[in-house]
Amino acid sequence: MNRKILGSSVLLLLGFQHCSSRDCVDPLVGPLYASSFSASSRYSFLYSANLARLYGSSGWSPSPKDQQPWLQIDLRRKYRLVAISTQGTFNSYDWVTKYTLLYGDRPDSWTPYTQRGGNSTLSGNWNYYQVKRHVFHHAFTARYLRFLPWSGTQGRGQDRGAAGGLRLCLRLLCDVI
Numbered sequence: 001m002n003r004k005i006l007g008s009s010v011l012l013l014l015g016f017q018h019c020s021s022r023d024c025v026d027p028l029v030g031p032l033y034a035s036s037f038s039a040s041s042r043y044s045f046l047y048s049a050n051l052a053r054l055y056g057s058s059g060w061s062p063s064p065k066d067q068q069p070w071l072q073i074d075l076r077r078k079y080r081l082v083a084i085s086t087q088g089t090f091n092s093y094d095w096v097t098k099y100t101l102l103y104g105d106r107p108d109s110w111t112p113y114t115q116r117g118g119n120s121t122l123s124g125n126w127n128y129y130q131v132k133r134h135v136f137h138h139a140f141t142a143r144y145l146r147f148l149p150w151s152g153t154q155g156r157g158q159d160r161g162a163a164g165g166l167r168l169c170l171r172l173l174c175d176v177i
Contacts, residue, residue, distance in 0.1 A: 032074075032076065035074075036073060036074045036075070037049035037050040037071070039052075039060055039062060039069070039070065039071045039072065040066050040071075041065070041066040043062060043064070047060055068148075069149060071146070072107065072145065072147075073146075073147075074143065075142070075144070075145070076143070077143060078105065078143045079141070079142065080139050080140070080141050081103070081136065081139060081140055081141075081145075082136055082139045083133060083135045084122075084133070084134050085131050085133040086124055086125055086131070086132045086134075095124060095126075095128045096124040096125065096150075097123070097124045097125065097126070097150075098121050098122070098123060099147060099149050099150055100112055100120050100122065101113045101122060101147060102145070102147075102148065103144065103145050103146070104143070104144050104146075106143075106144065107144050110144075110146060111140075113140065115137065116137050121150060
C-alpha cells in the first residue's frame with residue numbers, strides 16, 4: 001500500500017459503543033486505558049493517540065512528516081463490529097473524505113474491511129458537522145482496529161490530502177465473542 005499524504009495533520013476523535021442487544025447503549029471507549037491507543041506518530045503531546053475519544057477535548061493528529069499515518073485501537077478483547085459512523089471536527093472545520101479500516105486479532109496481522117464489490121476505501125464525510133454512517137454488509141470480529149486516513153479537507157473544504165479531522169463511532173454487536 002503506497003499512500004502519499006499531502007496534508008500536515010489529521011485530527012481524529014473516536015467513540016465506541018458496545019451492545020447487549022442489537023441497539024448500542026453503553027459507551028465502550030471510556031473503559032479503555034490510554035495504552036489501548038497507539039499511532040504512527042503524533043503532532044505533539046496535545047494530539048496523542050490516547051486523546052482520540054469522541055467528545056474529548058482534543059484528538060489525535062500525526063506528525064506533518066508522517067507519510068502513512070495510522071491510529072490503532074486495542075479493544076482488549078474480541079468484539080463483533082456491525083457499523084461505523086464518522087463526523088468531522090467542529091472546532092477546526094476539518095473532516096476526512098476517504099479512509100480504510102483494518103481489523104485483526106493481532107497487532108501485526110491486518111485484514112482490510114472490504115465493501116461489496118471489493119472496494120476497501122470507505123467514503124468519509126462531506127462536511128464537518130453531519131454524521132456519515134456505514135453499516136457493514138458483513139459484520140466482523142476483531143480485537144484490534146487500525147484507521148488509515150486517505151484524504152480530507154481543512155477549513156471550509158480546502159483539500160489537504162489525509163489531513164482532515166474525524167470522529168468515529170463503531171457499533172458493536174454483542175459484547176464479547
